[in-house]
Amino acid sequence: MTQIFTPDGAAVPVTAVSVRTNVITQVRTKDKDGYEALQIGEGARKASRILKPQKGHFKDLGYFAAVTEFRIDPLVGGSVLKVGDKMELSQFNPGDMVTVSATSKGKGFQGVVKRHGFGGGPRTHGQKHSEREPGSIGGGLRTRVPVGMRMAGRMGSDRITVKNLKVIHIDPTENILYVSGAVPGRRGTLVEIVSK
Numbered sequence: 001m002t003q004i005f006t007p008d009g010a011a012v013p014v015t016a017v018s019v020r021t022n023v024i025t026q027v028r029t030k031d032k033d034g035y036e037a038l039q040i041g042e043g044a045r046k047a048s049r050i051l052k053p054q055k056g057h058f059k060d061l062g063y064f065a066a067v068t069e070f071r072i073d074p075l076v077g078g079s080v081l082k083v084g085d086k087m088e089l090s091q092f093n094p095g096d097m098v099t100v101s102a103t104s105k106g107k108g109f110q111g112v113v114k115r116h117g118f119g120g121g122p123r124t125h126g127q128k129h130s131e132r133e134p135g136s137i138g139g140g141l142r143t144r145v146p147v148g149m150r151m152a153g154r155m156g157s158d159r160i161t162v163k164n165l166k167v168i169h170i171d172p173t174e175n176i177l178y179v180s181g182a183v184p185g186r187r188g189t190l191v192e193i194v195s196k
Contacts (some may be wrong), residue, residue, distance in 0.1 A: 004178060005170055014168050015183040017191055019175050022059050022087040028069070037071045040087060042190070066190055089175055092195060096167045101192040102185040106157035116150045160184035 003011045025164040026039035041058065043065030050063045058064065061084060092098070112118040112134040121130030137149055162184065183191060 001182065002178075012168055012180060013182075014178040014180055017177045017179060017183065017193065019089045019177050019193075023064070024081055024083055024085045024087065025058060025061060025064070027081065027083060035071065037069045037082060039067060039069045042066050042068070068192065070192075070194065072194075074079060087161050089170060089177060092167050092170060092177060092193075094167055094169060097196045098165050098167060098179065099163045099194045099196060100159060100179065100183050101159060101161040101194075102183060103158045104156050104158050104184045105186050107155040109153065110155040111152045112150060115152060115155045116148075129130055168191060 001015050004014050005011055015023060018058070020043055022042045023040045024038055028035060028037040028039065030036055041064030043059065045065045047055070047063050050058070055063075057153045079128045107114075111132055113120055113132045118132075118134060120132045121127055121135060123131065134151060137148055137151070165183075166180040167177060168180050170176075171178070177193070179193070185191060
């Protein structure tokens with residue numbers, strides 16, 4: 001993350017996203033596949049690390065590090081998209097509203113204070129080691145733990161979608177897209193950016 005200053009002097013917090021060229025590897029149609037979508041390949045990988053079925057599917061388009069499908073209409077801007085077309089940074093403009101999806105940072109096994117924001121137990125009145133304990137899980141008349149009880153467990157590594165982020169600036173020389181606010185994931189996470 002960084003910040004960009006607007007012409008009137010306001011500092012806007014932004015996330016710099018490196019945009020590599022995406023190539024359409026398949027166009028799914030309602031007649032053939034039952035739904036309309038675009039399959040897009042991104043990045044590059046060694047030919048030795050690509051399976052033979054994938055090599056046959058990609059043909060001479062290249063060897064991609066990741067392949068993703070987007071459920072969108074192939075008819076964009078009056079022109080029909082086809083296999084081999086490139087999805088580039090020029091499709092975005094400053095001021096566009098976008099939806100960003102990615103896998104959040106994995107934080108491992110965490111307690112209830114960090115995972116759910118519990119307050120912990122009191123520090124006085126005879127308490128010794130209850131600072132970060134969960135407390136009661138609702139015993140009473142039940143002989144079981146209620147469904148959905150918030151407890152300690154694995155935290156992070158979830159697919160997170162953030163809506164209504166604004167494209168603040170585009171750097172075509174470095175292929176960097178500056179999006180307002182925070183984007184889920186660590187450095188190097190594959191991010192899906194969809195224009196509204």
